[in-house]
Amino acid sequence: MTEKSLHIDWIACDGRGLCTELLSELLERDEWGYPRALGYGSDVPVPRQLQDAARDAVALCPRLALTLS
Amino acid sequence: MSEALWALGRGTGVISLILITVSVVLGILTRSGRPAFGMPRFAVTLVHRNASLLGSVFVLVHVVSLFFDPYAELRLVDFFVPFLGTAKPIWLGLGTVSLDLLVALIVTALLRRFIGHRVFRAVHWFSYAMWPIALAHSLGDGTDAGTVWFLTLAGLCTAAVLGSVGWRASRVFVEFRGTRGAEEPA
Amino acid sequence: MNAQTINPQSLNSQSLPVTTTRQTTSSDRLFLAGGPGFAQHRQVFGPLPSLSSAQLIDELRASGLAGRGGSGFPAWRKLAALDPAARGRSVIIANGAEGEPMSAKDATLLARAPHLVIDGLLLAAASLGSGDLYLYCSGTALDAARRALDEREDARRIQLREAPETFISGEASAVVRSIEKGVALPRDHRKRLTEAGLGGRPTLVHNVETLAQVALVARYGAHWFRSQGVDDESGTRLLTVRAPGNELRVIEVPGGITIDDALRRARVDPASLSAVLVGGYHGGWVPAQAFGTPLTRDRLAPFGASPGAGIVMGLAKGSCPIQVSAQIASYLAGQSARQCGPCVNGLPKMAETLSRLAGSHSAGGPLPATLAQEVRRLAHIVTGRGSCHHPDGTAQLVLSTLSTFASDVDAHLAGHCEEARA
DSSP: OOOEEEEEOTTTOOOOSHHHHHTTTTOEEOTTSOEEOTTOSSEEEEOGGGHHHHHHHHHHOTTOOEEEO | OHHHHHHHHHHHHHHHHHHHHHHHHHHHHHHHTOOBTTBOHHHHHHHHHHHHHHHHHHHHHHHHHHHHOGGGOOOTHHHHSTTOOSSSHHHHHHHHHHHHHHHHHHHHHHTHHHHOHHHHHHHHTTHHHHHHHHHHHHHHHOTTTTSHHHHHHHHHHHHHHHHHHHHHTSTTOSTTTTTOOOOOOO | OOOOOOOTTTTSGGGSOEEEOOSOOTTOOTTTTSSSOHHHHHHHHOSOOOOOHHHHHHHHHHHTOBOSSSSOOBHHHHHHHSOGGGGGGOEEEEEEOOOSTTOOHHHHHHHHOHHHHHHHHHHHHHHHTOOOEEEEEEHHHHHHHHHHHHHOGGGTTEEEEEEOSSGGGGSHHHHHHHHHHSOOOOOOOSSOTTTSOGGGSOEEEEEHHHHHHHHHHHHHHHHHHHTSEETTEESEEEEEEEOTTSOEEEEEEETTOBHHHHHHHTTOOGGGEEEEEESGGGSEEEEGGGTTOBSSHHHHGGGTOOOTTTEEEEEETTSOHHHHHHHHHHHHHHTOOSOSHHHHHHHHHHHHHHHHHHTHHHHOSOOOTHHHHHHHHHHHHHTTOSSSSHHHHHHHHHHHHHHHTHHHHHHHHTTOOHHHHO
16 A cells, blocks of 8 residues: 545535544644645645545545545 | 235335435435534435435335236336336326436436536436425325325425425525635536 | 725736837847747748757756746646657647736737747647647737738647636636636646646647747757856746836846846836835735845745746835735635635635735724734635635735735734835
C-alpha cells in the first residue's frame, strides 16, 4: 500500500458532512459545513491507518465528490 | 405448495412496503445532511442504502413467489409491462410500474459512479412516484388490504412519508441553510 | 479624504484609451513589425521556421520562457507534458481572454501584433502534430483577431472563439468549457487538461503573449531570447501600467526591471504613488519604499505578488489602501463562479470583513482588534479550497493588504486612516 491522497471536487461537494464523520482525524467542517483538512486544499494525504475510512467516505459521499488515488 | 407461495407472496409484499417506506424516509434524511435517530450521517446513508437493497430482495421474492402461484395468474410480461394482467389489471399494473421504477432506481444507484451524479439524481426523483404507486398497489391488490392491521400499517407508512416530504419542502430542511450563500446547482 | 474609488467595470480595458510607446526602443520585440498587417509581419520576421517537437521544447527550455497568463508556468513544460502518443489528437488554445479588469496587454498584442500569436500557435501545432487550434479572446480583440486570421492561408484552420467578460473566463479549464459548452466555468482539476481537456482530448492552453514569445524563440533561439531580461525572468514581457491621473499604457520591458523603472517607462511619476498592486487583482501590494524591487518571482514573493500577467496598478498618495483593497475584494467575491462552497461563502464574508475594517473612520469608533485576525482567518479558510485559483488569488490580495499596510490596518482599528490623513 502506497501513500494515498483524497481529492475533493469542490464543484460537486455540498458539505453534507459524511466524510468529516468518517475521517474526523483528517477533516473538520468549516463554518458552512464543507470539509477542511488543516494545511491542505483539494488534495489531502491519507495516512495508512485511515485508508479504509477514506474508501468508505468515497463510497458514501452523496455527491460523488471524493476520489482516492 | 401453492398455499405456501401465496402466504410468501403476501408476507413479502407487506415487508417490502415497510422497507421501501423506511428507505424513502431515510433517503429524505440523507438529503438533509443531518444525523438522525442517534445515527451519524454516514450511518443514515448506509441504512438508507441497505433498506433499499433489502426491500428490493423482498420485492423480488414477492413477484417470483406469486409468479409460481397459479392463483395469481401472473405472466412474465406482467413484470415489465403494466396493465396487461388478467386479474385486477389496474392494481396489478400499478405493482408493475413501481417494480420497474424500483429496478431503475436500484440500477442507477449501483452504477452511480459510472453514470454520474446528474443522471443518478434525475432518476432518483422518481422515488417520489414509486412509493405512492407501490402503496396503491398494496391497497388495491393486497389480500389483507381490508384488515385493520394492514390499514393501520399503511396509515403509519403514509404519515411517515408525508411528514418527511413536508419537512423536505420546508425552509429548515438543509443543514447550514441559514449560513450558506446560494450556489449554482452543479 | 482624497479617496481613490475603484469601479472595476469602469476600469475595464475597452473603456479606457490604450497608449503604447510608439518609438522603437531596444526592448521592442513583439511590436517590431510596427503594425498588425501580415505583409509587414512577414517583412520583419520572415517565414515560419520549422522545428521538431524536441527542438522546440529544448529551445523553450533553454530560453526560460515563463507563461505570461498569470501563473508563470514554464512554457516548455506544458508541451513536454503531452503524451507523445496522443499528440496527434491534441488541441491547442491561444488564450487571449483578459478577465482581469486591470489587464490590457493581451488585447493590445492582438490588435498590434496578432501574427506573432498566430505564428506561435501554428509553430506549436506543427511541431506537436496537433489537430484542432483555437484562438479565444474577449470581444474587444475579436475583430483584430478575425482580420489577422483572414489575412493568411495557413491560419484557416484556427477557429476563433469569443470569451465572455467575466473575471474567470481566462482560467484554463473555463476556457476549455467555454469552447466546449459555451459556459466559461472552471471544472475540477483532478485530471490535467494536458491529459483530458477539450472533448477529452489532450489540450494545451497558452496565453497569447506566451505564444508570441514562442514564435520569437523558435526563430531567433534561446540565446537571443535571454539577451534581454535577467536569469530568472528572461526575455521581454508586456506590462499593463495603470495609475490614477495617467493614461493606461501597455509597454514591453526587459524582464526583471524594477517597479520604479517600469513606472517611469510608462511615464508615471513614482513619487505620486504610495504603493503599486503587482500582478493584478490576484496579486500583491508593494509599498513605495520598495519600488526598487525587480519584477521577478523571487523578489516579489515577500509581498505576496508575482509578475503574473504583467499588471502594475498604482495607488495614488492620499488614497486609503484598505478601502481600495476592500473594493477589489468585493468585486472578486462577486466574480465567483458560484460553484464551490468555500468560495461562494468565504469570499463575500472575507470582503465584507475587510470592508468593515476599511470603513472604520467613517464608522466612528474603534473596531475590535480581532477584526484583522478574522480577515486573516477567512483568507486561510478559502485558500486552496476551490476548483480554480480564484479563492487563493483573492485571499492572496487580502493577506498582502494586511501585511503591506500593517500599520495602516492598526490605525484603522484605532479609528482613523494613516494614508488618507497624510
